[in-house]
Amino acid sequence: MVNINGNIVDDNQAILSLNNRGYAYGDALFETIRVNAGIILFWEDHYFRLMASMRILRMQIPSQFTPEFLEKEIKDSIEANGLMNSSVRIKLMVHRVSGGLYTPDSNDVEYNISVSKIQSVFYTIPDQKYEVTLFKDHYVNIDLLSTLKSNSKQINILGGIFAKENGFDNCLLLNSNKMVLEALNGNVFIVKGNTIKTPPLADGCLKGVLRTQLLRILEKLKDYTVEEASISPFELQKADELFITNVITGIVPVTKFRKKEYNVTTSKRLLGILNTKIRLGN
Template identity: 60%
Template sequence: MINQDGKIIRDENAKLSVLNRGFAYGDSVFETIRVISGKIMFWEDHYFRLMASMRIMRMEIPSNFSPEFLEEEIKAIIEANGLENSPARIRFAVYRQHGGYYTPATREVGYVVTAEPMEDSFYVLNDDAYEIELFKDHYVNSGLLSTIKSNNRAVNVLGSIYARENSYANCLILNEKKSVVEALNGNIFLVKGKVIKTPPISDGAINGIIRKQLLNILKKTEDYTLEEASISPFELQKADELFLTNVAQGIQPISKYRKKEFKNDVAKVLLSKLNVHARLG
């Protein structure tokens, strides 16, 4: 079942025009949201990021798009799919209504909400082999557009194909300054001694929800020094630990980059703190 503009319909009955601007021009933004037994994880952060993304894309935010209204829309699709007592992954996509070419005929929007089941209620550490490489065929540009989740994900798609063709679990993306920005599906953190480093949003990194949660957690601990600073590719092999973050997986340790193999001790500790944070949030 799918929630399309507030109507719950069967998957096979859901239709978008071939002139839909999300399809035609990538004129769409989205949020990937984790729901556990009907509770939306980090909902306030998701809501404000969605509103910020719509403003950056100069979309008209409907007057009824309150946190309460959108929360009810998400819960409606959860119930329609029988996932009230299960972990679920939600995709909330907002697109500008069709009309016009590059210049939109309207700034009004429509939306689609989908739900699918997930295996685990809370984040579980995946300590399987997880080798990565740099994806250097294309770069992301630093700036606001790179920080939002839009339908313009060509670099991520091509990088994912490259990773699969070369038997890598993931790849890291560079910006036009050749700094490491993020992974194909999440933010990157580097651990060296007692310093934990992640690229700043100004480098073009996605303004990740789990990234934000970890920054808040790290700011309250005296065990590590947090740095939001550009990461050079040369730093990767000198690190003690590398890990990725996103809403679906939480924290994913990296086991190998080129000839360097990494530990996952810090990732384990932070994952435990993240699960506690999620339960209390």
């Protein structure tokens, strides 16, 4: 079951027009949200990121788009799929209404919500190897638009194909200054001693919701020094740990980059703190 502008319909009835601007021009935004047994994780961060992104793209925010309205729409969609007692992945997409070519006829928006089940209730770290490489065929622009979760993700798609064809679990993307920016599906953190570093938004990385959560957690852990600063590929070879974050999988430790192998001590500690935060009501 899919929620199309408040109408919940079967998947095979969710018809997309060829004039849909999200399809035709990539004129759309989305939020990927984790919900555990009807509890939306980090909802406030998701909501305000979506509103800020809509303003940046000059979309008209409907008056009914309150946190309460969208939260109810999400939960109604989960209930319609019979998954209120499960962990689920929500994709909330907002696109400008059809009309116009590159220049839209209207800045009004429509939305849709899709639901899929997640097996684990809490974040876990699987005991398996996870190898990454650099994707250097294309570079991400250092630009405000690069920080948005938009439909324009060609570099991520090509990076995913590259990883699959070459036997890697993920790729790290570089910005136009050849600095490490993010993974295909999440933000990147490196650990060296007691210093934890992640690229700044000014470098063009995605403004990830779990990135925001971890930075808040790390502010309270006095045994770590946190830096939001550019990361060169050379630093990956010197780091003790490297991990990827997103709201669906949590923290994914990288075990190998080229000949460098990493430990997962900090990743496991932070994941434990994150799960405790979730249990206490994020």
